[in-house]
Amino acid sequence: MSITDTQEEIVNEFSLLEGDQEMSVLYLMELGQKLPAMKEEDKKEQNEVKGCQSRVWLTAEVKHGAVFFSADSNTAITKGLISLLIRVFSGHTPQEILNGEITFPSRIGMDRFIGTQRSNGFAAMIKQMKMYALAFQTRSKIQA
Amino acid sequence: MENVASIGSGIEVEEIRKLFPILHQKINGHDLVYFDNAATTQKPVQVLDALQSYYTGYNANIHRGIHTLAERATTAFEQTRTTAASFLNAGSKEEIIFVRGVTEAINLVASSYGRSKLQKGDEVILSGLEHHSNIVPWQLVAEEKQCHIKVIPVTDTGELDLQAYRGLLNERTRIVSVNHASNSLGTINPVKEIIRLAHQAGAVALIDGAQAAPHLPIDVQDLDCDFYCISGHKMYGPTGVGVLYGKKKILEAMPPYMGGGEMIRQVTFEKTTWNDLPYKFEAGTPNIADVVALKSAFDFISGTGKDAMAQHEHMLLRYATERLSELNGLRVVGNSTNKVSVLSFVIEGIHPFDIGQMLDTRGIAVRTGHHCTQPLMDRMGLEGTVRASFAVYNTRKETDRLVEGLQRVIGFLK
Numbered sequence: 001m002s003i004t005d006t007q008e009e010i011v012n013e014f015s016l017l018e019g020d021q022e023m024s025v026l027y028l029m030e031l032g033q034k035l036p037a038m039k040e041e042d043k044k045e046q047n048e049v050k051g052c053q054s055r056v057w058l059t060a061e062v063k064h065g066a067v068f069f070s071a072d073s074n075t076a077i078t079k080g081l082i083s084l085l086i087r088v089f090s091g092h093t094p095q096e097i098l099n100g101e102i103t104f105p106s107r108i109g110m111d112r113f114i115g116t117q118r119s120n121g122f123a124a125m126i127k128q129m130k131m132y133a134l135a136f137q138t139r140s141k142i143q144a
Numbered sequence: 145m146e147n148v149a150s151i152g153s154g155i156e157v158e159e160i161r162k163l164f165p166i167l168h169q170k171i172n173g174h175d176l177v178y179f180d181n182a183a184t185t186q187k188p189v190q191v192l193d194a195l196q197s198y199y200t201g202y203n204a205n206i207h208r209g210i211h212t213l214a215e216r217a218t219t220a221f222e223q224t225r226t227t228a229a230s231f232l233n234a235g236s237k238e239e240i241i242f243v244r245g246v247t248e249a250i251n252l253v254a255s256s257y258g259r260s261k262l263q264k265g266d267e268v269i270l271s272g273l274e275h276h277s278n279i280v281p282w283q284l285v286a287e288e289k290q291c292h293i294k295v296i297p298v299t300d301t302g303e304l305d306l307q308a309y310r311g312l313l314n315e316r317t318r319i320v321s322v323n324h325a326s327n328s329l330g331t332i333n334p335v336k337e338i339i340r341l342a343h344q345a346g347a348v349a350l351i352d353g354a355q356a357a358p359h360l361p362i363d364v365q366d367l368d369c370d371f372y373c374i375s376g377h378k379m380y381g382p383t384g385v386g387v388l389y390g391k392k393k394i395l396e397a398m399p400p401y402m403g404g405g406e407m408i409r410q411v412t413f414e415k416t417t418w419n420d421l422p423y424k425f426e427a428g429t430p431n432i433a434d435v436v437a438l439k440s441a442f443d444f445i446s447g448t449g450k451d452a453m454a455q456h457e458h459m460l461l462r463y464a465t466e467r468l469s470e471l472n473g474l475r476v477v478g479n480s481t482n483k484v485s486v487l488s489f490v491i492e493g494i495h496p497f498d499i500g501q502m503l504d505t506r507g508i509a510v511r512t513g514h515h516c517t518q519p520l521m522d523r524m525g526l527e528g529t530v531r532a533s534f535a536v537y538n539t540r541k542e543t544d545r546l547v548e549g550l551q552r553v554i555g556f557l558k
Contacts, residue, residue: 021172021505026556029498053497053513053528074527075495076557 003100006088007107014108024109025077032079035086038072049121049128054078056125060132065140066091067133071125081110082125089129094137102126153455160448161537163188174507177542182327182355182486182533183511184377188444191381194437205429207406221432224439225422228387231442232372233363238392238421242435245386246354247277249373250321252388252401252425253350254281257371258319260399262289267316269309269347272298272523273326273333276516278352282321296322298523302329302478309338313345320349324356328515328531329478330461330486332360339369348394354378358445358535359454359484364389376434380535381441385434388425395421402427453536457485460534464543471547472554477529485534488515491550494557496530502553508546 001009017023042059049056054075060067069086073079084104089097105111105122161167164186169176178186198220204213206221222237229237243249258281262268268282272295279293286293294317296309304322313320320342325332335351342349350371353362358379364372371390377383390398400407400418404427409417418424445453464487468474473492491499500512513528514521521528532546 022502022552025501025505029557054495075497077498077501 003088003092003096007102007104010084010087010104011107019109021109025080028080028084028110029076030080031083032073032076032081035071035079035083038070042070043072049124054121056082056121058082058125058128058132060129060136062094062136062140065093067094067097067136069129069132078122081105081122085125085129089133094133094140097133098130098137153452153459155448155452155456155536157456157537157539161539163190163444164537165189165192167537171507171509172505174545177508177538177545179532179534179538179542179546180509180511181358181535181538182378182515182531184383185358185380185535186537187382187441188380190440190444191437194440195382195433198433198436203433206432207423217432217436220436220439221430224435224442227439227442231362231446232374232387232389233365234389235365236392239389239395241388241390241395241422241425242430243373243386243388244384244431245375245377246352246373247281247375249371249386249388250278250350250352251281253321253371253390254285256398256401256425257348257394258282258285259289262286262291262318264290265316266291266318267294267312267314268292269294269296269312269317269320269322269342271296271304271309271322271333273302273304273329273331273520274321274323274517275327275352275354276518278321278323279519282319291318292316295519298520301480302326302331302524303480304331304333304338306334306337310341313341313347315346317342317345317347320347321352322349323352323354324360324362325353325484325486326478326517326520327355327486328517328520328529329480329488330355330483330533331478331480332356332482332484335369336367339367343368355484355486359450359457361450370394376438376441379441380444381438382434385431385438392421395425400424400427404428406430448536456536457534457538460538460540460543461485461487463540464532464534464546467543467547468550471550473558474550474554477524477526486531487533488529488531490526490529491554491558494553496528498557499530499550499553502556503546503549506545506549506552508549510546 043057047057056073058071071082202216204217206218225237294312297305339349348370351369353374357374376385407427477488496512511531
């Protein structure tokens with residue numbers, strides 16, 4: 001499924017909650033709980049994406065030209081958000097990730113997480129995922 | 145219950161709430177419950193009206209204008225200085241310097257007094273309860289002057305260890321700078337004793353009164369502090385304005401902090417002479433509108449009665465502490481028996497950020513995180529807390545809403 005289609009799917013899922021903020025946040029946290037566990041040894045400083053209040057660890061690997069992310073957070077909401085980003089980006093090529101525009105947060109009423117508040121570093125997560133994509137792309141170009 | 149007077153305090157909460165337009169709105173479909181007052185309080189209509197009438201009626205630059213508007217603006221500006229002096233019981237209005245807030249006040253003292261008085265090997269004493277704004281300015285000057293910073297330790301209940309403080313004082317101590325009340329835990333510090341001991345050691349004392357100003361009676365002459373600072377926005381006033389009180393003798397001996405207009409007497413390229421107090425420390429066009437409106441905030445507090453406000457807030461603090469303590473896994477952080485209306489807590493197994501976000505979905509505004517007191521959080525072994533802080537317009541019913549919200553958070557997440 002394309003990056004755009006996955007986001008449409010997410011928007012549709014959340015629309016069932018009819019804008020109820022509390023239910024949306026609860027659902028988000030539930031999705032976070034379902035995120036496959038990250039290896040404990042990967043939760044180290046060099047994999048950390050800095051937010052002001054929550055901590056996020058993010059790693060990525062390439063398999064057959066597609067990027068797969070793995071992540072964890074010490075806060076349930078942030079973990080939910082990162083699980084959505086992984087769902088959108090994982091399995092895509094570096095170029096698709098670099099071109100991919102994240103539109104779902106505002107459409108599921110979570111736009112406050114991507115504003116200027118430093119609290120959870122959501123923007124930093126997206127940036128870091130794109131950085132991984134760029135690094136993989138550069139590496140494959142050098143090898144080619 | 146609070147439709148009638150709040151028990152014992154004589155505060156008519158519903159009447160007071162009518163003065164705060166911002167409180168009457170829905171957030172995420174729920175009536176707003178604003179419990180982030182230690183970060184900033186809301187503003188009563190008197191303050192909003194003062195801002196409006198300044199800009200619509202007599203906006204002009206102050207002190208040197210010879211026209212009517214300038215005179216009106218100057219008079220209003222200086223009236224706030226007089227009111228501030230009486231609010232703090234300063235000896236004279238020359239001891240009142242307008243600043244942007246406590247952060248600027250401390251930077252001013254650290255830069256001006258600190259740079260001119262501190263020498264290599266001297267010591268500055270702070271406390272483990274301090275906000276970063278009462279740590280970093282001292283670190284900047286201490287590094288430059290090769291001085292040492294000593295820290296009064298915090299006990300498990302969140303109080304200052306006065307015995308340890310006595311041990312820190314010595315002939316190299318030049319400055320003691322502590323808060324009157326802790327923004328993170330609410331602890332009210334025994335500042336009068338801290339100041340007396342500082343003086344005994346030959347040091348000066350600065351008190352950060354940001355959290356005390358809206359709650360506690362302040363008498364700088366009785367405290368005998370050398371500096372005292374407050375922020376307008378934490379006491380129902382506008383943002384971007386605060387007051388630094390300093391003893392006249394000390395201020396007179398201090399070099400200016402910033403150069404510019406207002407603060408000079410005579411400028412030539414060879415030599416410039418400084419204006420008298422307090423103008424020596426007020427370079428440039430000041431924040432006239434907010435200073436003018438700050439008077440209305442002082443008047444609001446004085447008119448409502450600080451004692452009555454404190455009683456009402458303490459009733460809320462006691463009630464909230466009781467009710468929250470019943471919740472499964474909740475632990476209050478900061479157990480001093482002497483607190484302003486700040487209630488910091490953690491819930492085992494749930495991150496403060498998640499608690500804060502969940503409460504927000506129900507229209508309840510609290511603060512989460514380290515509250516700009518990272519050393520204190522490290523001392524308490526915590527990454528952060530959830531902080532509910534109460535103001536005069538808060539009610540028991542709102543506290544019940546917080547309890548309900550927390551019950552749901554616990555129900556879902558534990």
